[in-house]
Amino acid sequence: MNPQNGAGLSAADHELAGEYVLGTLDAAQRQAVQARLAEEPALQAAVMAWEERLLPLTDLAEPATPSAQLWWRIERSLNALAAPAPRPAPAPAPWWRNWHSLSLWRGLAAGGFATAAVLASVLVMREMAPPPATRFMVVLVAPDDKAPGWVVQAGTSSRIELIPLGSVEVPADKALQFWTKADGWSGPVSLGLVTPGQRLEVPAGKLPALQPNQLFELTLEPRTGSPTGKPTGPIRYIGRAVQVM
Amino acid sequence: MSSPSADFDYEATLAACAGGQRGALHALYEQEGPRLLGVVLRIVRDRALAEDIVHDACVNIWTRAAAFDPARGSARGWIYSVARNLALNAVRDGHREVAVDEDTAAALDARASLEAWHDMADAFAWQASAGRIAHCLEQLEPVRRNCVLHAYVDGFSHGEIARRLDAPLGTVKAWIKRSLAALRECMT
Numbered sequence: 470m471n472p473q474n475g476a477g478l479s480a481a482d483h484e485l486a487g488e489y490v491l492g493t494l495d496a497a498q499r500q501a502v503q504a505r506l507a508e509e510p511a512l513q514a515a516v517m518a519w520e521e522r523l524l525p526l527t528d529l530a531e532p533a534t535p536s537a538q539l540w541w542r543i544e545r546s547l548n549a550l551a552a553p554a555p556r557p558a559p560a561p562a563p564w565w566r567n568w569h570s571l572s573l574w575r576g577l578a579a580g581g582f583a584t585a586a587v588l589a590s591v592l593v594m595r596e597m598a599p600p601p602a603t604r605f606m607v608v609l610v611a612p613d614d615k616a617p618g619w620v621v622q623a624g625t626s627s628r629i630e631l632i633p634l635g636s637v638e639v640p641a642d643k644a645l646q647f648w649t650k651a652d653g654w655s656g657p658v659s660l661g662l663v664t665p666g667q668r669l670e671v672p673a674g675k676l677p678a679l680q681p682n683q684l685f686e687l688t689l690e691p692r693t694g695s696p697t698g699k700p701t702g703p704i705r706y707i708g709r710a711v712q713v714m
Numbered sequence: 715m716s717s718p719s720a721d722f723d724y725e726a727t728l729a730a731c732a733g734g735q736r737g738a739l740h741a742l743y744e745q746e747g748p749r750l751l752g753v754v755l756r757i758v759r760d761r762a763l764a765e766d767i768v769h770d771a772c773v774n775i776w777t778r779a780a781a782f783d784p785a786r787g788s789a790r791g792w793i794y795s796v797a798r799n800l801a802l803n804a805v806r807d808g809h810r811e812v813a814v815d816e817d818t819a820a821a822l823d824a825r826a827s828l829e830a831w832h833d834m835a836d837a838f839a840w841q842a843s844a845g846r847i848a849h850c851l852e853q854l855e856p857v858r859r860n861c862v863l864h865a866y867v868d869g870f871s872h873g874e875i876a877r878r879l880d881a882p883l884g885t886v887k888a889w890i891k892r893s894l895a896a897l898r899e900c901m902t
Contacts (some may be wrong), residue, residue: 473851476798480895483894483895483898484891484894484895485846487894487897487898488891488894490795490798490866490891491862491865491866491890492757492798492802492806492865492866492870493865493870493871493872493875493890493892494806495806495871496806496807499803499806513786514786517786517787517791517795518787519786520787520791520792520794520795521787521788521791522847522897522898523866524788524790524791524794525847526847526863526866526867527749527753527794527798527867528749529863529867530749530752530755530756530867531752532748532749532752532755533751533752533753533755533764534746534748534751534835535747535748535751535765535768536765539747539751539765539768539769540740540743540747542769543739543743543769543772543773544736546769546773547736547739547773547776548822550773550776550777619894623800642766644807662803662807664807689768690764691766692763693766693767693770693800693803693804694770694803696769696770696773696774697773697777698777
């Protein structure tokens with residue numbers, strides 16, 4: 470068998486890897502495993518060993534003939550991926566190269582009153598909690614009307630929390646995806662898909678420490694998330710990290 | 715249908731994808747498209763969503779092919795893990811729990827599936843590892859074997875399996891944990 474089949478891993482982690490591949494973990498547990506996989510080669514090896522063990526069972530599903538358009542759609546997506554690479558200039562600049570644009574931040578500043586109100590209320594709540602070392606808070610606002618929609622909180626705990634301030638309409642075939650980018654990063658990093666109206670906890674383990682001014686935003690993406698690993702859809706909410714303590 | 719891995723070099727195909735050869739991805743799509751769609755459709759049970767996921771899987775395979783490491787596992791296993799992960803993320807993040815009804819579940823009897831699979835296994839020359847999972851599954855009590863198959867093939871959650879088998883949720887969780895431990899021991 471595979472020499473790297475997760476030797477040295479605890480029985481509980483082998484079991485976790487098995488349940489991950491089997492598919493019985495819920496969304497939060499799946500995200501937790503996916504976060505650990507990036508950093509734990511032994512767990513990764515255990516997952517791959519389970520993939521190999523169970524792979525023959527895929528033959529139990531009856532094959533289905535894809536529609537004629539499916540390959541055409543795939544090709545079109547590959548073309549879209551390939552297009553900006555050789556000549557980036559004529560393509561529309563990705564939003565993360567524009568996010569310091571004056572008009573965007575001028576607009577965001579206009580929404581400052583609402584943002585300040587939310588900040589104040591969150592800060593009041595904060596005072597009841599024991600004071601930690603460094604905390605960051607981000608208010609994500611809609612780019613057009615600057616209405617605050619979400620708050621991001623990150624403290625010394627090992628997770629980032631995205632908290633909804635109200636309900637959000639998302640088309641049935643779309644999903645909101647959560648991204649972040651700090652100065653000096655080559656591009657935004659996905660923090661996962663967001664269920665409208667629901668709190669999202671992201672394990673911070675695989676991210677470097679938060680920085681002041683770090684950008685966060687939610688973009689509208691296909692239902693299963695951006696196929697390219699970078700934002701492809703319009704920005705719905707955007708904001709920058711503010712150090713609050 | 716021909717044996718999945720008989721004449722097709724999955725590893726070389728991924729290497730060609732990593733090298734930017736569009737024809738390699740098309741060959742892979744021709745080879746595995748219907749099986750990938752079948753696996754994903756069984757999990758998400760929605761034709762349009764299943765095609766969306768196969769689309770995303772192919773784009774992912776294309777963009778991530780260079781990250782595939784043959785020292786860690788088979789190329790075919792990697793391809794299916796990409797597609798199954800997208801499908802499982804979609805159903806676990808979504809609200810499918812409420813959409814599973816008994817009529818759908820009744821069509822997916824795991825024991826019938828295992829028998830059908832046996833017929834296929836008899837008809838083709840399976841690799842040793844395929845024979846091993848069959849052998850090891852047979853060592854499990856039928857109800858525990860069904861838990862494993864409902865989870866892997868049908869993408870059922872613990873709750874869905876409990877409803878399907880009319881068993882308490884805690885019992886189903888314990889069955890699956892013990893089945894996984896037994897399978898790992900049997901297959902190592």
